[in-house]
Amino acid sequence: MLIRYFVENFMSFNNQVEFSMIPGKGRLLSSHIVKGKKSSDIDILRSAIIYGSNAAGKSNLIKSIDFARNLIIKGTKGLEQIPIKKFRLDIKSVNKPTKFQFDFKFKEKYYSYGFNLDSNQIDEEWLYKINKFREKLLFRRRTLEGNKVDIKFGKIPYLRSQNLQFLKFVGKGTRPNQLFLTESIQRNVKYFEDVYEWFNDVLRIIFPATKYKGIEFFFSKREEIKDILLKLLQFFDTGISDIVCEKFILEKEIKDVPEDMIEKLKKRLIKKSATAILTSPNNERYLVYKDTKGELRALRLTSRHTIKNSKKHAIFGIDEESDGTQRIIDFLPVLISIFQANNIFIIDEIDRSLHPLLAKKFIEVFHKMSSKINAQLIVTTHDSNLLDLKLIRKDEIWFIEKNRAGESNLYSMEEFKPRYDKNIQKGYLLGRFGAIPFFRDIKELRW
16 A cells, blocks of 8 residues: 655656655544554555646656656666656756655555666665654665665565675666666565565556556456446446457457467567457457467457347447446456455546546445455546545545646645535635636637
8 A cells, every 4th residue: 555655856846745645633434544453553545536727737746656666667778768857947956866755555564665866877776664653774775976886785584694695786786777676676586576566566557548458358267357347337327238258269260360460469478477459450459368378369348238129239349338438447447456456546537538426436436345455546636526525534635736936736635624514625616725727817818
């Protein structure tokens, strides 16, 4: 679970901002808090909703998390530059490093991992084990003049002296433009794999253009997924009466796929778990994978709609469904995964293509389904209908506002302390909390 996130000197964020999932003192909706078992554990909120006007920096906050995640997971190649996007409206920011830091909980342990960097190198990188009262160093790495690396290690469980020497060797051999965490995983060092796993497997980000991927695979392997998916689609009033995953042998049963495309898929799908999305010349969408014999298989998800005055059904490809239905399908992995793992889903513009009542119901369903598991949902939105203190807590509401210098600032509704019985939606639209657009007189356009 995400506890806190810090970013500085990235896109529209000049000075350091802090986004926190640590609950305030409010007692309402206590089920939205995952409480620690020990006094030293950190309590964490299950959800957060981030508001702001257009161009205020909501998407930039999500992009900053996505940038850091990709750098950790994918790393860099050779001596390539790191494609960092610093704040451009302050001359001092050019020579100032960019900072990212994540405090999180994973497998009942608490970590703080972060790094400072510019386009040429990682200036500093650190990892601590933390709790409510203290922190313990696991490693700290600095890049010195001449691209020399200084790295120090704290007390790492099960680390013997001979392995410590190897760790130091890996640390000092890490390229200046590469994170040590990433390098250690690539060198098959196991001591920090939980931290890497959190970024790779737990932290999920959905942008407005993100399309669903892999539902077909789960659908074909586990029958209960079909029941869950269908119930959710019917619950959200999509008009779908049934959903079917069709299975094909790619080269034998799908005739309109060019041979060169098939050869590319064979070369790409090397790992057993690898999948690829294929759009045929007829615009039909398939999920492709290799079976145990190395043969290409294709899965296609289709929906069924009842035909009026008939017992027959009309068959639709998912791409033929409305934008709203497709958007719901994009979000369904959030709800489906709640039955499988403690994932964190960050959704940028949850209200894109969704009716306001549907977005509200989605968050309500998330909280009901996640009550016995440590999942999190963080969304950005313009939808003021979600500002309901019966749906979310004050400390789960955040605002982003851009000042005259073009800097995005982040703050919580907890700072305003509105009464529970107040209409906070009305207060927000009246500008009491900021983070809304202000317009000039239309006469100034002189049309």
